[in-house]
C-alpha cells in the first residue's frame with residue numbers, strides 16, 4: 001500500500017538530512033554516534049545548555065565518570081566530549097529548506113496529491129521546520145518525517161465524520177444513497193457498509209436503484225442473499241426514485257434502521273443521469289448522499305468528486321481499492337478538495353474489507369514501513 005508514495009518522499013527526507021549535516025559541520029558538531037546509555041550518569045544536555053552555569057557541574061561530574069571509565073579501560077574523555085556535542089540543536093533557515101521543500105512538492109504532485117493540498121502540506125512543513133530549534137538525533141530523517149506527518153495529519157483531520165455517532169443520533173430509518181462512476185466499487189461498498197452496520201446491530205434494507213444497467217439488480221441481489229437482507233427492487237428501466245421511495249416506505253412500515261440505495265453509474269457530464277439524480281434527491285430526501293470512487297484513479301477521482309459535489313452536493317466519500325493504491329494522492333486530497341469527509345476506505349474485495357476513515361490509520365500506512 002502506498003509504496004510509490006513512500007519512495008517519492010525519500011528524496012525530501014534525505015535532502016533535509018543533508019542540510020542538517022551541512023549545518024552541523026559548519027557549527028562544529030562532530031558527527032559521531034553517542035556512547036551507550038548505560039555509561040551516562042544523566043542525560044547529556046543540548047549544546048546550547050553546555051555554556052550555562054549548571055552545565056559546568058554536569059561536565060565535572062561527567063569528567064569523573066569518564067575518568068573512572070577510562071581507568072577501567074572504558075571511553076576516553078575525547079570521545080565523551082564528542083558525544084556531549086552530538087546532542088546539539090540545529091536551526092534550518094528558509095533558505096536551507098528551499099531545495100528540500102521543492103523536492104517535497106514534486107514528490108506530492110507526482111503522487112497525485114492535488115496542487116492546493118500539496119501547497120498546503122509544503123507550507124505547513126516549512127512552518128514546522130524553518131527557524132525552529134530541532135534536536136539532532138541519530139536518525140536525521142526523523143526531523144523531516146515528523147514535520148511531514150503533522151502536515152498531512154492537519155490536512156486529513158479537517159473534514160471528519162463519525163458514522164457510528166451519526167447513526168446513533170439519527171432519526172430512523174436513515175436513507176443513504178450511493179452515487180458514482182461504474183466499476184469503481186459502488187455495489188461492493190454498499191454491501192460492505194450493510195455488513196458493517198449489521199455488525200453494529202442496525203437492521204438494513206437494500207434498494208436496487210440502478211435500474212439503468214442490465215444485471216445491476218441481480219448483482220445487488222447476490223449481495224442481499226449473501227448477507228440475508230431484504231432487497232427492494234423494480235424492473236430494469238424503472239424509475240430509480242420510485243424504487244428508493246418504496247424502500248424507505250418499507251423501512252418505515254417495518255421499523256428498519258437504514259436503507260442503502262444503489263444508483264446507476266454516472267458522470268457529472270451525463271445530463272440525463274444527473275437530472276435523474278436530482279429527482280432522487282427531491283423525491284426521497286436522502287440523509288446522506290455518498291460519492292464512491294476508487295483511490296487508484298488518483299487525480300481523476302478527486303476531480304470527479306469535486307465536479308459531482310458542485311452538481312449535486314454530496315455528504316461524503318467512500319474511496320475504494322485503497323489496498324491496490326501505490327500513490328495515496330486521492331486519499332490525501334479528496335476531503336479537502338470537496339470540503340466533505342471521507343467516511344470509509346475500501347481495502348479489499350470481501351465484506352470486512354472496509355475501514356472507517358481515521359487520519360492516524362491512514363498516515364501510519366502512508367509513512368510507515
Ligand code: GDP
Nearest residue numbers: 182183184185186187188320321346347348349
Ligand atoms: P460498481 O460498478 O461501481 O458497482 O463496482 P463493483 O462493486 O461491481 O466493483 C467493481 C470491482 O471492484 C469488483 O471486482 C470488486 O470486487 C472490486 N472492488 C470493489 N471495492 C474494492 C476494494 O476496496 N479493493 C479491491 N481490491 N477491489 C475492490
